[in-house]
Amino acid sequence: MAVYTEVSDEDIIAFLGQYDIGALASFKGIAEGVENSNYLLLTDRGPYILTLYEKRVDPADLPFFLGLMDHLASAGVSCPTPIKGRDGKALRHLCGRPAAIISFLNGVWPRRIWPAQCAALGSALAAFHLAGADFELTRPNALSVENWRPLFEPCRGRADAVFSGIEATIDAELDYLEENWPTDLPAGVIHADLFPDNVFFDGDRLSGVIDFYFACDDFMAYDIATCLNAWCFERNAEFNVTKARNLLSSYGQVRSFSHAEMAALPLLARGSALRFLLTRLYDWLNQIEGAMVKPKDPVEYLQKLRFHQGVAGPGEYGLI
Amino acid sequence: MAVYTEVSDEDIIAFLGQYDIGALASFKGIAEGVENSNYLLLTDRGPYILTLYEKRVDPADLPFFLGLMDHLASAGVSCPTPIKGRDGKALRHLCGRPAAIISFLNGVWPRRIWPAQCAALGSALAAFHLAGADFELTRPNALSVENWRPLFEPCRGRADAVFSGIEATIDAELDYLEENWPTDLPAGVIHADLFPDNVFFDGDRLSGVIDFYFACDDFMAYDIATCLNAWCFERNAEFNVTKARNLLSSYGQVRSFSHAEMAALPLLARGSALRFLLTRLYDWLNQIEGAMVKPKDPVEYLQKLRFHQGVAGPGEYGLI
Numbered sequence: 001m002a003v004y005t006e007v008s009d010e011d012i013i014a015f016l017g018q019y020d021i022g023a024l025a026s027f028k029g030i031a032e033g034v035e036n037s038n039y040l041l042l043t044d045r046g047p048y049i050l051t052l053y054e055k056r057v058d059p060a061d062l063p064f065f066l067g068l069m070d071h072l073a074s075a076g077v078s079c080p081t082p083i084k085g086r087d088g089k090a091l092r093h094l095c096g097r098p099a100a101i102i103s104f105l106n107g108v109w110p111r112r113i114w115p116a117q118c119a120a121l122g123s124a125l126a127a128f129h130l131a132g133a134d135f136e137l138t139r140p141n142a143l144s145v146e147n148w149r150p151l152f153e154p155c156r157g158r159a160d161a162v163f164s165g166i167e168a169t170i171d172a173e174l175d176y177l178e179e180n181w182p183t184d185l186p187a188g189v190i191h192a193d194l195f196p197d198n199v200f201f202d203g204d205r206l207s208g209v210i211d212f213y214f215a216c217d218d219f220m221a222y223d224i225a226t227c228l229n230a231w232c233f234e235r236n237a238e239f240n241v242t243k244a245r246n247l248l249s250s251y252g253q254v255r256s257f258s259h260a261e262m263a264a265l266p267l268l269a270r271g272s273a274l275r276f277l278l279t280r281l282y283d284w285l286n287q288i289e290g291a292m293v294k295p296k297d298p299v300e301y302l303q304k305l306r307f308h309q310g311v312a313g314p315g316e317y318g319l320i
Numbered sequence: 321m322a323v324y325t326e327v328s329d330e331d332i333i334a335f336l337g338q339y340d341i342g343a344l345a346s347f348k349g350i351a352e353g354v355e356n357s358n359y360l361l362l363t364d365r366g367p368y369i370l371t372l373y374e375k376r377v378d379p380a381d382l383p384f385f386l387g388l389m390d391h392l393a394s395a396g397v398s399c400p401t402p403i404k405g406r407d408g409k410a411l412r413h414l415c416g417r418p419a420a421i422i423s424f425l426n427g428v429w430p431r432r433i434w435p436a437q438c439a440a441l442g443s444a445l446a447a448f449h450l451a452g453a454d455f456e457l458t459r460p461n462a463l464s465v466e467n468w469r470p471l472f473e474p475c476r477g478r479a480d481a482v483f484s485g486i487e488a489t490i491d492a493e494l495d496y497l498e499e500n501w502p503t504d505l506p507a508g509v510i511h512a513d514l515f516p517d518n519v520f521f522d523g524d525r526l527s528g529v530i531d532f533y534f535a536c537d538d539f540m541a542y543d544i545a546t547c548l549n550a551w552c553f554e555r556n557a558e559f560n561v562t563k564a565r566n567l568l569s570s571y572g573q574v575r576s577f578s579h580a581e582m583a584a585l586p587l588l589a590r591g592s593a594l595r596f597l598l599t600r601l602y603d604w605l606n607q608i609e610g611a612m613v614k615p616k617d618p619v620e621y622l623q624k625l626r627f628h629q630g631v632a633g634p635g636e637y638g639l640i
Binding site: 010026028031040108111 | 328344346347349350351367425427432520
């Protein structure tokens, strides 16, 4: 939870003057999101989100992210869209940061996941992948298999203090995944960070998907693997096969996966678990004193990695 | 900026079920406020604030705070009011905390203060004091002159590390203020924390006052002194006499002060500066690791204290 860049009343009034979305009624920093500063902006026409893109976002990627939201929304995916000012532009600067006003999406993200929500997630993810197929911009995944070792190197020598034996596990897993990572699965635009706090619901009905700031081109099945990790484990680290079955079968009803994708799922789930283990480990070991964001527990993803290491085949995810 | 208590989607839906204010559309933690957890709640009828009262608020004081909002709003003061559920109650519990839904107040708080805003503040403060006169509940000021020394004692021996010489200054000031603090000035309900982030504006028009969680019974002129400190110094610690004159003269047009109140103003301003110096010093020396709130700089209030120590009379605040 964080607002990194303080926007003054005068700043926001001047900024809003470039848009035709009504007069300012209120604006308040939102205590959600880790990467960027978000404000909830109320005008006399309704709510909007103002996002200031902080250091971790490369400004060169913003046309991809904002263009993707427009593209997906046009294709019928429920997601926020960037609002264009009177000059036709959605992306501008505020308080020294790239900034955009984004349409507001109703709904709340689920703190406790119901199996029915995993089914809704599966359909939405498949629809996302289908809709992304003809998006014209591209962005390589900056957190894929070739980036994991460079991320781990600065953690070496300090990681075992976080959890005993974690270094050896990561070393062996890096060797294995670099050796065995697939190269020819169906690829396209993926969300790459589809955690529960990025999916809004109205009860069991999925009202939309937010936060496209890790979206990139990669294997579509890798996105599914990330969702298996983020949605289908209980808090005690047990895998919930009912949730996984719901996710996979609903996905398959909208976009059928190939046999190769299915067979690769345990490997992709190991890779996705390692990716989040490594970024969390890095953030854990590089905490900034006085930071307003609590780092997430890397050990949670070590447990998920170990689960997938023990999986004999994709059947254990609930689909025959 | 903080949300101390995480409220889940299920919690909020069940909580909202006790009210007739529409169905949940969205709710997001707000990165403002230091004492309590605040959420912006959107229903299909509009925005509301959900507040969970955290440890620093004594639950026994809540009927005073919530009752005061109702009382002031009935008397025409623009402020949020607690929303009553179908059971007629405004105060209930959520996630183990006392909690209330409060009406939403449009406007934004000023980061940079214009002199015209000090004039608007003066009128609003006087109207607040007049409206509070017939409020039936009472609450002593828990941060008045008799509480300052106990607040300072645990800081002793560590304070000079924050700013050299601060201990001697505080010791001498405590002696002086305890000896000279007035006893018979006009008293009533005061806001006691009327900083700019608690006053909302629509341009120069004051749209309302929020955050009554320090309100108490004390000298009305003490509230004015707190506003002199919070609104009439520039960021370089210089006193802006134009702002002070605007504040005092607008106040006086709504509620005339007595000669005794005017004469006491330099002393009350010293007291109010010491009160915020001490609470900030205490928080500075007792930072909790990993806390999500940055403590405020105590030295700012040392500078303000020293300014008022050098004031020869109330004329230096801009009113003859």
